[in-house]
Amino acid sequence: MTSNYAPPVARLREWIGLGVMCLATLFIAADSFVLMLALPHIAAGLNADGIDQLWIADIYGFVVGSLLITMGGLGDRVGRRRLLLIGAACFGVASLLSAYAGSPVALIVARALLGVASAAMVTSTLGLIRTMFQEPKQMGVAFGLWASSYTIGAVMGLLVGGVLLADFWWGSAFLINVPAALIVLILGPLVLPKHRGEVTGKPDWISSLLSLAAILPAVWGVKEASRDGWQLLPIAAILLGVLLGIAFIRRQRSLSTPLLDLSLFRNPKFTTPLLALFIQALLTGAVLLFVMLDFQLVEGLTxxxxxxxxxxxxxxxxxxxxxxxxxxxxxxxxxxxxxxEALVIAGLVLVILAGSFSSPVLFITGFALWSAGGSPLLAVGMTLMVGSAPPEKAGAASSMPQVSAELGNSIGVAVIGSIGVALYNARMTDSLPSQVPPDVADAASQSIANAAQSAAGLPPDLARIVLDNAREAFTGSLQLITGFTAFVLVGVVAMILVRLRRVRPLGSEDQASEQQRPRAAAVSDENTVNQ
Known part of the structure; x- marks a missing residue:
């Protein structure tokens, strides 16, 4: 008996459903990039200091990264379409709360709620793609289009956010998410399948709480240590996170249907792109935030x-x-x-040179190479990782790339960003002349945004000195963290070449296995006859 199984081919409805999921992803990306543009305006409107700004920027990623594993497992149990629609509704509400926040704390809380909604939406979309597009080549195309929707959303967020911020208050930039959430809520039930994995039983809330409790104190401890030094409380928080993480792993090993299948981590096709995504997000997230601030506060762009x-x-x-x-x-x-990744490194080198020559053209060209170079890791790496898991566990498996990227970005903003702030502070403390009033010098040393605000009340000549020193200190900090990022990514390239060198092009392994099945069955039939 022969077996020539071929995975089902996606039809028109699946591709339309992919469009709806790409729309959801598009606006998640738009929201993140709108925040980068709006941050200087938020700092002025809400009187947010440098640390408030870091919390506003990275609380979203902390929450997303903490809940992705939970949401992935929850989608496998309750249904990915249902979880996607719940997340879209919450995303719209949280966007309204962000737009009308009246204080830094209120905005931080609203951004945290946005993180909860995004975690539900992201894992649902990736799990649904794995289920709807099982043919390997179609799966690769679907993940490529999904990755494109993220970058298109980033472009839209920058352009639409820039227009809104030029004429309206900073909160208006967050309102663009509300119509998108409504569209997903209307079209989603019509074109997305009611798929639920074979994972049954009640959600494992103990594992969910352990994953959340492991990540949050560890990240908080790292953030506080980068700001105030290695004191007792941050160290204790990090140790608590590590211990709870160990408890989470031990629990997963003891369960018949774990929240996260740890056997995935034995597959180099899963672990290698996962680690590469984490390292790249860890380093380039902070660099991108500094580049956006440089455009507006150093180069003087709107x-x-x-x-x-x-x-x-x-x-x-x-x-x-x-x-x-x-x-x-x-x-x-x-x-x-x-x-x-080699293109990413080349782009980062151009960013360093742009700081030396004060050239926006080099900045733009460097970021273009950097962005284009990141596409293979995102599209191909995502296909390798999600394709490593069976469809019934796609939700939990698809959470890990996002956990890696979100936590990497958040930790990078917290740690690398805080190091950049510390470098800026040290340079400003040593460079300001004695004529600058102490309160102005202290404010200007906290962040370049504060330097611009505090210099406004000084005589023109003294204000120019403060601003020139602030710009020079900020550019120097940007160059240092960018150079470190490029250096580490060289090691990432070597890791990828070594660990993935035996992996064949997408789809070729499946074709080879399909060709071998009839041969194996024929040999088995022949042996049976001979017996």
Whole structure:
């Protein structure tokens, strides 16, 4: 008896459903990039200091990263479409709360709620893609389009956010999420399948709480240590997070249906892109935040101009993602991803040079290379990771790439960002002349945004000195963290080439296994006859 199984091919309804999920992803990305543009305006409107700004920027990622594993497992049990629609509704409400927040604390809480909603939406979309597109080549195209929607959303967030911030108050930039949430709520039930994995039983709330309790104190401890030094409370928080993380792992090993299948981590096709995503997000997230501040506070660009400066890179990235999906059928993932990371490194080098020559053109070109180079890791790496898990566990498996990226970005903003702030503070403390009033010098040393505000009340000559020193200190900090990022990514390239060198192009392994099935069955039949 022969077996020539072929996975089902997606039809028109699945592709329309993919469009709805890409719309949800598009506005999640738009919200993140709108925040980067709006941060200087938020700092002025809410009187947020440098640490408040870091919390506003990274609380979203902390919550998303903490809840993705829980949401992935929950989607496998209660249904991914249902969880996606609940997340879309919550996303719209949280966007309204963000827009009308009256204090830094209120905005931080609203951003945390946005993180809860985004965690539900992201894991649901990735799990649904794995279920709806089981044919390997179609899966690669679907993940490529999903990655493109993220970059298109980033472009839209920058452009629309820039226009709104030029004419309206900062909260208006968050209102663009509300119509998108309504569209997903209307179209989602019509085109998305009511899929629920084979994982049954009640949600494992103990594991969910352990994953949340492990991540939050550890990240908080790292953040506080980077700000105030290695004191007793941050160290205790980090140790608590580590201990709870160990307890989470031990519990997963003891369960018949764990929240997270730890056997996935024995597969290099899963672990290698996962680690690469974490390292890249850890380092480039903080660099991108500093670049956005540099555009507006050093180069003097308006929010709209800053958005337009990043738009070429994001458009190029969105165009590259589908092309990468096609190339992945012919080129081994190791070579494709490594070439992309080499482009990222080249872009970061241009960013360093741009700071030395004060050249927006070099900034724009560097970011374009950086964005395009990241497409293979996102599109091909995501396909490798999610494809490593069976469809019934796709929700939990798909949570891990997002956990890696979100936590990497958040920890990077907290740690690398705080290091950048500390470098800026040290440079400003040593460079300001004695004529600058102590209160102005103290405020200017906290952040470049505070320097711009505090210098406004000084005589023109003295204000120019403060601003020139602030810009020089900020540019120096940006160059140092960018150089460190490029150096570490060279090691990431080497890791990818070594660990993924035997992985064949996408779809080729499945075709080979399908060709071998009839042969194996024929040999089995022949042996039976001979017996």
């Amino acid at each position: 929010p709209l101009q800053a958005g337009l400066a990043l738009a070429p890179g994001l458009v190029l990235s969105s165009l590259c993602a589908p092309v990468v999906g096609a190339l992945a059928r012919r080129i081994r993932p190791a070579y494709l991803i490594a070439c992309g």
